[in-house]
Amino acid sequence: MxxxxxxxxxxxxxxxxxxxxxxxxxxxxxxxxxxxxxxxxxxxxxxxxxxxxxxxxxxxxxxxxxxxxxxxxxxxxxxxxxxxxxxxxxxxxxxxxxxxxxxxxxxxxxxxxxxxxxxxxxxxxxxxxxxxxxxxxxxxxxxxxxxxxxxxxxxxxxxxxxxxxxxxxxxxxxxxLDANKKIVDYIPELAKSAFANATLRQVLDMTTGLKFSEDYADPNAEVWQHAMAGNPLPKLADYTGPQTYMEYLQTVQPSGEHGKAFAYKTVNSDVLGWVIARVTGRxxxxxxxxxxxxxxxxxxxxxxxxxxxxxxxxxxxxxxxxxxxxxxxxxxxxxxxxxxxxxxxxxxxxxxxxxxxxxxxxxxxxxxxxxxxxxxxxxxxxxxxxxxxxxxxxxxxxxxxxxxxxxxxxxxxxxxxxxxxxxxxxxxxxxxxxxxxxxxxx
Amino acid sequence: MxxxxxxxxxxxxxxxxxxxxxxxxxxxxxxxxxxxxxxxxxxxxxxxxxxxxxxxxxxxxxxxxxxxxxxxxxxxxxxxxxxxxxxxxxxxxxxxxxxxxxxxxxxxxxxxxxxxxxxxxxxxxxxxxxxxxxxxxxxxxxxxxxxxxxxxxxxxxxxxxxxxxxxxxxxxxxxxLDANKKIVDYIPELAKSAFANATLRQVLDMTTGLKFSEDYADPNAEVWQHAMAGNPLPKLADYTGPQTYMEYLQTVQPSGEHGKAFAYKTVNSDVLGWVIARVTGRxxxxxxxxxxxxxxxxxxxxxxxxxxxxxxxxxxxxxxxxxxxxxxxxxxxxxxxxxxxxxxxxxxxxxxxxxxxxxxxxxxxxxxxxxxxxxxxxxxxxxxxxxxxxxxxxxxxxxxxxxxxxxxxxxxxxxxxxxxxxxxxxxxxxxxxxxxxxxxxx
Missing domain, CATH: 3.40.710.10 (DD-peptidase/beta-lactamase superfamily)
Structure with missing residues (x-):
């Protein structure tokens, strides 16, 4: 239900x-x-x-x-x-x-x-x-x-x-853009995240290794944090997490190796959007x-x-x-x-x-x-x-x-x-x- | 300031x-x-x-x-x-x-x-x-x-x-619409408000007598309540007032006689919008x-x-x-x-x-x-x-x-x-x- x-x-x-x-x-x-x-x-x-x-x-x-x-x-x-x-x-x-x-x-x-x-x-x-x-x-x-x-x-x-x-x-x-470049080369703010050493190609094809659960049954799943960060509306008084997609992406941690397996995770698209914005100004x-x-x-x-x-x-x-x-x-x-x-x-x-x-x-x-x-x-x-x-x-x-x-x-x-x-x-x-x-x- | x-x-x-x-x-x-x-x-x-x-x-x-x-x-x-x-x-x-x-x-x-x-x-x-x-x-x-x-x-x-x-x-x-009709004839929900016995013409020309202050320096001015009611976003936890424009309009009280003086008050336009929606379905x-x-x-x-x-x-x-x-x-x-x-x-x-x-x-x-x-x-x-x-x-x-x-x-x-x-x-x-x-x- x-x-x-x-x-x-x-x-x-x-x-x-x-x-x-x-x-x-x-x-x-x-x-x-x-x-x-x-x-x-x-x-x-x-x-x-x-x-x-x-x-x-x-x-x-x-x-x-x-x-x-x-x-x-x-x-x-x-x-x-x-x-x-x-x-x-x-x-x-x-x-x-x-x-x-x-x-x-x-x-x-x-x-x-x-x-x-x-x-x-x-x-x-x-x-x-x-x-x-x-x-x-x-x-x-x-x-x-x-x-x-x-x-x-x-x-x-x-x-x-x-x-x-x-x-x-x-x-x-x-x-x-260069598909072989690392994400950190475009977005230095992602240096401490799992995306840092992923290539743009791995992001485009979603073969990144990310600790990012989209299991809604789990209240601690990362997908909740992503959604809360992206929520444009006033947060609950006790909310202290990221306030934007860009802030959230910096918190994503690695899980496994990049380039090994396809894993459909929405945050890859958000990182791509960020790279696009950074290089084009749009x-x-x-x-x-x-x-x-x-x-x-x-x-x-x-x-x-x-x-x-x-x-x-x-x-x-x-x-x-x-x-x-x-x-x-x-x-x-x-x-x-x-x-x-x-x-x-x-x-x-x-x-x-x-x-x-x-x-x-x-x-x-x-x-x-x-x-x-x-x-x-x-x-x-x-x-x-x-x-x-x-x-x-x-x-x-x-x-x-x-x-x-x-x-x-x-x-x-x-x-x-x-x-x-x-x-x-x-x-x-x-x-x-x-x-x-x-x-x-x- | x-x-x-x-x-x-x-x-x-x-x-x-x-x-x-x-x-x-x-x-x-x-x-x-x-x-x-x-x-x-x-x-x-x-x-x-x-x-x-x-x-x-x-x-x-x-x-x-x-x-x-x-x-x-x-x-x-x-x-x-x-x-x-x-x-x-x-x-x-x-x-x-x-x-x-x-x-x-x-x-x-x-x-x-x-x-x-x-x-x-x-x-x-x-x-x-x-x-x-x-x-x-x-x-x-x-x-x-x-x-x-x-x-x-x-x-x-x-x-x-x-x-x-x-x-x-x-x-x-x-x-x-009939400009000579009373607002309450179109919107029965406004029966207890100042608008009830105003004519549609008085609303169209803003000659209604309304207790509605737009004095922003006064924290108790009605304009604050109107704005809070119209705010589409989550309200503060302690907010218990009207949740919509239509709810708010029902609370507007009279002040003076209708039809005597022009008094520019935004709520007249909101009432007109409500009348339009009620009669046209749009x-x-x-x-x-x-x-x-x-x-x-x-x-x-x-x-x-x-x-x-x-x-x-x-x-x-x-x-x-x-x-x-x-x-x-x-x-x-x-x-x-x-x-x-x-x-x-x-x-x-x-x-x-x-x-x-x-x-x-x-x-x-x-x-x-x-x-x-x-x-x-x-x-x-x-x-x-x-x-x-x-x-x-x-x-x-x-x-x-x-x-x-x-x-x-x-x-x-x-x-x-x-x-x-x-x-x-x-x-x-x-x-x-x-x-x-x-x-x-x-």
Whole structure:
């Protein structure tokens, strides 16, 4: 059962830790299904004032409790401070559309299941809030549920990491950063932390050896300290720990050797964000605006949640429009080229697609991602289509299938944080659609 | 001297009360001038992390202390929760431009001064962050200073009231609201408050008789309770008062008779916001997006700060791009018509221009606005040009001069909250420019 703490700072620490990670925030339990937990039907925050049992507040932690969380993921800026990712002031470039009617009826068999499921059924099974499919750059499918619509931004959770990882790799490609350099060479303040002697490459690929537990059942887990430090709001009177992400990162201690095993730890992304800010003079929100958001014809600004000194949460703070994240994904699928401009160097996309160290990845034991790897904060399947993805808790995903010329972006609010809860449906569904697009390109 | 409180909730109460009002937040003192307090030159929040003496935080109240405040007014969303005012997803409609070079050298004599001043000098004298002048719908002048630029949003402070008042008057014009009805007829929850037997017209024109002091020097002033209630962030442990704007409004007690005198009190705008939300099912941020922002070709989303249950601060929470607020002003100047559409009924603009009760207004004793009036939350000068304006603390303004076919929108961060501090420069400067545009239309 999900448990909430009565004190505000505890509740917010809980939230931020969930945001930060792919580890489940809830243990085994049963939850109302997508229809029963539909945030629009539940009437969250409707009325002036809303009925008491339909109010979602930050201070009491109610906002991250399922099913209220299904409203919150489309309304983070209303709950906490944020910083803008400007799309610029020009005209958006509309996505071309060629909607297909054959997708909803597509069938596949979920991993471990005995019966097939339709694509349409998979949307509810995964508590989908919004999903868009591009084929050869055109929108072939687009759906919104609950309180999400095309004019809103949804939490991307750890999909953020892949966006930040892409920017890090861009800076390596243009020589601004050297992947073989040690982190301490960029951030002297990290000299006494585990990151000091890690290379930037190890951070980008999360093969650092860090004492950083994301076990929420353990009140002494480091993830609590990270979340509390990142909390931008007033701390409890007795709180004496780090006040910012940067202060927290300096306290992370080593565990094991760097470079040996893949270990998914959010703090790597925060360190990358810090390195990016130090060398470019721009935080990840500003850089994302300048280098990407203003160049892909985005129709909405995006935003990041921030800590008490305005540091964007590089490990999980991005919120964006569904179609804009699809523009980003399509740009990556096209080797970094979009709207006639080379936005991300082709070498960066080639490097992601080639993937990381498979042996290092295998040690992390992701059953449903066997044979995969992790590179520049992207998950690489190494399946026959060469698919790779960005993954965020509660079902957020960018899925790029080069062979099928397909990009899927999904926002969701699954009651279970870990993607291992939705992968048995998600992966076969996405693979089946890829196959359909290859065999019936229309 | 400005004083700050050590406890976070006190500091935030202080902020919100300053936001809410046109009364000075500072008594007589001397301040560094615009150049010496330039927020870009001061390097606020630059660096990763910024130097300790250049960090601006919400929790310690530093963000609203001059000169740090000059950075904060362009970055409110980074300090507190907000809600979006979507511009929609289409292409913005660029403002036509016909820049003039004769404006900077224009001279005028400030009220009570012996020597003339140039227009250009007036910008620094008023701690201007951004100013745009439209003449016959074209941009003839545009400047940005400090940390503001065309891609940012700036706090509009009590200019918000005129935007909300316009929406209220629109709903009166289309019959959704009846200006003669009592507030209690719309909001039964206000039955025991001073608002119960006030008419909607009295609220729109701020001729209500309310026990509501905006005297910041008095720790028992009602403005503190209002600000604390509106504070969306966790309250101090010993705080037991209202948790939202709506809860607070129910506690406002009467003082004197309704309908007798103009008395500028922010809570009237909050009540209007509540009435709007109750009858339309949309809060003022949602309604502003639907009825106006999506229809004027805005180039940026705007936003409102919110309380703990997401209620937009109707009395002062709007933040917007300078040019977008100019589009709004130009639409009003054109009798509510813009881009070929009637966005605000002409009757509403006629009603604002005709003004309110001059005798009621005179009783409030605004020396520099003698002969003026207040209607639908707009300030009407009744000068020979028929100028009217929206005014917000620290120098925010929309100034519409029908005879000169001129709209000026200014964002500023004057160290003194009250517009009485900048009116001696602002009013003669704006009148001189109007005269120049009439005599030299080019």
């Amino acid at each position: 999900l448990k909430f703490f009565s004190k505000p700072a505890r509740a917010s620490a809980f939230l931020l830790s969930c945001l930060a990670s792919s580890i489940a925030c809830a243990a085994d339990t049963t939850y109302p299904d997508a229809a029963a937990s539909d945030p629009a039907k539940m009437g969250w925050m409707v009325g002036s004032p809303p009925p008491p049992d339909r109010i979602i507040r930050f201070a009491d932690g109610s906002y991250f409790k399922f099913p209220a969380m299904r409203w919150s993921v489309s309304n983070f800026r209303q709950l906490m401070p944020t910083t803008n990712v400007s799309r610029g002031l020009g005209a958006p470039v509309p996505l071309n559309r060629a909607l297909r009617k054959d997708i909803d009826a597509l069938t596949f068999t979920p991993t471990g299941a005995s019966k097939p499921m339709t694509w349409e059924q998979s949307l509810a099974a995964n508590y989908t809030d919004g999903i868009v499919v591009l084929h050869r750059g055109k929108v072939v499918y687009e759906r919104y549920f609950g309180v999400l619509n095309p004019q809103k931004q949804h939490a991307a959770m750890s999909v953020t990491k892949s966006v930040v990882g892409t920017m890090g790799a861009m800076l390596v490609a243009d020589g601004t 935080n990840v929100a500003q850089l994302l605006s300048e280098r990407i958001w203003q160049r892909v014809g985005a129709e909405q600004d995006a935003y990041f949640t921030v800590d008490s000194i305005g540091t964007p949460f590089a490990g999980g703070g991005l919120n964006a429009g569904l179609r804009d994240l699809a523009r980003f994904g399509e740009m990556i699928r096209n080797d970094g080229k979009y709207l006639g401009q080379q936005i991300v160097p082709k070498a960066v996309v080639d490097d992601i697609r080639a993937g990381g160290d498979k042996q290092a990845f295998a040690q992390a034991g992701y059953d449903q991602l066997k044979g995969g790897s992790y590179r520049n904060m992207w998950w690489v399947t190494h399946n026959p289509d060469g698919a790779f993805m960005a993954r965020g808790v509660y079902g957020q995903r960018i899925y790029i299938d080069p062979k099928a010329e397909m990009v899927i972006v999904r926002f969701a609010s699954n009651p279970i944080a870990s993607n291992s809860a939705n992968d048995p449906v998600t992966i076969p569904a996405f693979e089946a659609l890829a196959k359909q697009l290859i065999t019936h390109p229309q | 400005l004083k700050f409180f050590s406890k976070p909730a006190r500091a935030s109460a202080f902020l919100l009360s300053c936001l809410a009002s046109s009364i000075a937040c500072a008594a007589d003192t001397t301040y560094p001038d615009a150049a010496a307090s330039d927020p870009a030159k001061m390097g606020w929040m630059v660096g990763s992390p910024p130097p300790p003496d250049r960090i601006i935080r919400f929790a310690d109240g530093s963000y609203f202390k001059f000169p740090a405040m000059r950075w904060s007014v362009s970055n409110f969303r980074q300090l507190m929760p907000t809600t979006n005012v979507s511009r929609g997803l289409g292409a913005p409609v660029p403002l036509n431009r016909a820049l003039r070079k004769d404006i900077d050298a224009l001279t005028f004599t400030p009220t009570g001064a012996s020597k003339p001043m140039t227009w250009e000098q007036s910008l620094a004298a008023n701690y201007t962050d951004g100013i745009v002048v439209l003449h016959r719908g074209k941009v003839v002048y545009e400047r940005y200073f400090g940390v503001l630029n065309p891609q940012k949003q700036h706090a509009a402070m009590s200019v918000t009231k005129s935007v909300v008042g316009t929406m209220g008057a629109m709903l009166v014009a289309d019959g959704t 809060n003022v941020a949602q309604l502003l997006s639907e009825r106006i922002w999506q229809r004027v070709g805005a180039e940026q989303d705007a936003y409102f700060t919110v309380d703990s249950i997401g209620t937009p601060f109707a009395g002062g929470g709007l933040n917007a791009g300078l040019r977008d607020l100019a589009r709004f002003g130009e639409m009003i100047r054109n009798d509510g018509k813009y881009l070929g559409q009637q966005i605000v009924p002409k009757a509403v603009v006629d009603d604002i221009r005709a003004g309110g009760d001059k005798q009621a207004f005179a009783q409030a004793g605004y020396d520099q606005l003698k002969g003026g009036s207040y209607r639908n939350m707009w300030w009407v000068t009744h000068n020979p040009d028929g100028a009217f304006m929206a005014r917000g603390v620290y120098g925010q303004r929309i100034y519409i001069d029908p005879k000169a076919e001129m709209v000026i929108v200014r964002f500023a961060s004057n160290p003194i909250a009250s517009n009485s501090a900048n009116d001696p420069v602002t009013i003669p400067a704006f009148e001189a420019l109007a005269k120049q545009l009439i005599t030299h239309p080019q």
